[in-house]
Amino acid sequence: MLERxxxxxxxxxxxxxxxxxxxxxxxxxxxxxxxxxxxRELRRLYPYESLGLREQAFGAAYLPKRAGRIALxxxxxxxxxxxxxxxxxxxxxxxxxxxxxxxxxxxxxxxALYLRDSxxxxxxxxxxxxxxxxxxxxxxxxxxxxxGVIFSVDGRSVVTTHYPYQRGQSSLLVSGRRTYLNAAYxxxxxxxxxxxxxxxxxxxxxxxxxxxxxxxxxxxAAFSDTMEVIEFIEEEIRAVFxxxxxxxxxxxxxxxx
Numbered sequence: 001m002l003e004r005x006x007x008x009x010x011x012x013x014x015x016x017x018x019x020x021x022x023x024x025x026x027x028x029x030x031x032x033x034x035x036x037x038x039x040r041e042l043r044r045l046y047p048y049e050s051l052g053l054r055e056q057a058f059g060a061a062y063l064p065k066r067a068g069r070i071a072l073x074x075x076x077x078x079x080x081x082x083x084x085x086x087x088x089x090x091x092x093x094x095x096x097x098x099x100x101x102x103x104x105x106x107x108x109x110x111x112a113l114y115l116r117d118s119x120x121x122x123x124x125x126x127x128x129x130x131x132x133x134x135x136x137x138x139x140x141x142x143x144x145x146x147x148g149v150i151f152s153v154d155g156r157s158v159v160t161t162h163y164p165y166q167r168g169q170s171s172l173l174v175s176g177r178r179t180y181l182n183a184a185y186x187x188x189x190x191x192x193x194x195x196x197x198x199x200x201x202x203x204x205x206x207x208x209x210x211x212x213x214x215x216x217x218x219x220x221a222a223f224s225d226t227m228e229v230i231e232f233i234e235e236e237i238r239a240v241f242x243x244x245x246x247x248x249x250x251x252x253x254x255x256x257x
Contacts, residue, residue: 003035108142111150111198111247116184127251131189135251136180137162139198143176148200149210150181153233155192155226155253157218160185162196164207171205192226193252195233200245213240226252 001018004010010018022028112122116134129135137150149171150163162181164171173179187194199210217236223229234248 108140109148109198109200109245109247110140110178111196111249112138112140112178113196113249113251114138119180123251125250128254129187129194129251130254131187133187134184135187136184137196138178138180139163139173140178141173141175141200144202146173146175146200146202147171147205148173148198149205149207150196150198151211151214152185152197153195153214153218154188154190155194155229156190157221158190159211159214159218161207161211167208169207171207173200187253191253193230193250195230196249196251197237198247199237199241200247210241 001010001014022032113127114122114136116136119136119138122138123129123135139148139150141148147170148163150161152160152162154160162183162185165182197214199205214237217233217240220236221229221232223232230250237248238246
């Protein structure tokens with residue numbers, strides 16, 4: 001009622017009653033002053049010009065009655081629009097708690113391959129090697145607690161585990177530096193290629209589950225072309241482990257020396 005009185009929306013009889021009550025009631029006058037002060041504060045925070053309003057467009061007598069209400073409505077609408085957008089962007093930037101826990105935001109994972117006793121220069125992607133060559137795997141994990149499973153797939157679709165070293169062993173990685181695996185790996189007579197893979201998470205990994213998924217993938221790689229097989233396996237591994245950090249490294253094998 002008092003707000004409608006300020007805005008001139010009451011009829012003459014009701015306005016007269018409010019005026020009489022204001023003359024006799026100090027508390028009511030204080031309430032009216034607070035409403036006026038609220039309007040002044042809104043006009044200070046949201047000037048007419050910033051809202052696209054023009055005094056001459058409405059008339060000087062109209063603006064004091066309506067500007068506060070218009071400013072309040074526009075501010076509320078802006079808040080309703082921007083708050084959900086801001087929340088969405090924040091979630092998109094931070095990732096969900098599950099994503100953060102699984103390690104989808106990890107960076108700095110590297111997988112490297114060296115010829116035995118030659119740790120100065122890692123082998124390049126798609127290096128040509130032979131049956132009987134001995135290679136040494138190394139990984140680099142960022143600082144912090146991370147877990148990983150390292151395995152390889154050869155041209156016969158055989159999956160070989162390289163880390164963890166034993167069944168049931170923790171998959172915890174050494175962090176913050178390059179770490180060479182304890183055992184070297186001798187290339188057998190499997191044709192075509194060897195694809196080395198590391199899957200990394202911020203939570204403990206079930207190596208048996210990871211290897212089972214890898215075996216299911218290799219069982220579907222029915223291609224005659226070596227590169228098609230490699231690309232299919234890589235794509236499937238990244239799709240299955242999309243919530244984790246995955247790095248791969250290919251080497252090609254010559255049939256004879």
